[in-house]
Amino acid sequence: MPGVPTQTAVCAAIAASMWSGAATAAADEETANPATHLEAFNDTCRRGFPDLGVIANNAAAQGWQESKIRPISESANALPGARAFHKDGLMLFLTHPPGGQFRTVCQIAGAAKTRLTGADIAASVSRSLNAGEPVFEKTRKSDMAVWTVAPSITVQAGILSYQKTRTISISARQGS
Numbered sequence: 040m041p042g043v044p045t046q047t048a049v050c051a052a053i054a055a056s057m058w059s060g061a062a063t064a065a066a067d068e069e070t071a072n073p074a075t076h077l078e079a080f081n082d083t084c085r086r087g088f089p090d091l092g093v094i095a096n097n098a099a100a101q102g103w104q105e106s107k108i109r110p111i112s113e114s115a116n117a118l119p120g121a122r123a124f125h126k127d128g129l130m131l132f133l134t135h136p137p138g139g140q141f142r143t144v145c146q147i148a149g150a151a152k153t154r155l156t157g158a159d160i161a162a163s164v165s166r167s168l169n170a171g172e173p174v175f176e177k178t179r180k181s182d183m184a185v186w187t188v189a190p191s192i193t194v195q196a197g198i199l200s201y202q203k204t205r206t207i208s209i210s211a212r213q214g215s
Contacts, residue, residue: 083097084147091135122134144213146209147208149207157183181200
């Protein structure tokens with residue numbers, strides 16, 4: 040829908056607002072490898088999706104700490120009821136976006152000093168998903184690969200850009 044920010048763009052904005060300078064510096068060093076993101080995705084989003092309650096409970100049991108979401112823009116308010124968790128420089132977002140093309144989204148994201156592209160991230164993620172070749176979607180603010188892994192379930196992985204922050208993102212999405 041025109042004028043409505045995408046869930047991944049909103050999560051990138053939220054992530055940028057939640058990392059303090061020290062946390063971002065740690066995240067830059069620790070999360071530049073997409074394998075870290077993939078491991079977190081497999082341990083959270085892939086266990087129980089699309090039931091976000093199950094994912095939240097599993098994440099808490101694995102040491103993920105729930106974070107208060109402090110939106111830095113009005114677009115971040117577009118996800119009422121969103122939950123965010125953090126662990127080891129990564130963020131876990133659980134959302135039921137209102138309207139739009141997705142009804143449930145589980146996303147792992149982490150800021151990274153990297154020159155990796157969506158294709159680089161896809162190469163890491165593709166083997167784990169065993170879902171065939173992805174479709175690539177590239178815009179000014181994102182470079183993503185998308186796989187259909189089950190009826191109405193897709194996985195999106197790649198790079199998001201918000202202001203000067205580059206974020207590696209992997210998300211499971213259930214269509215509306």
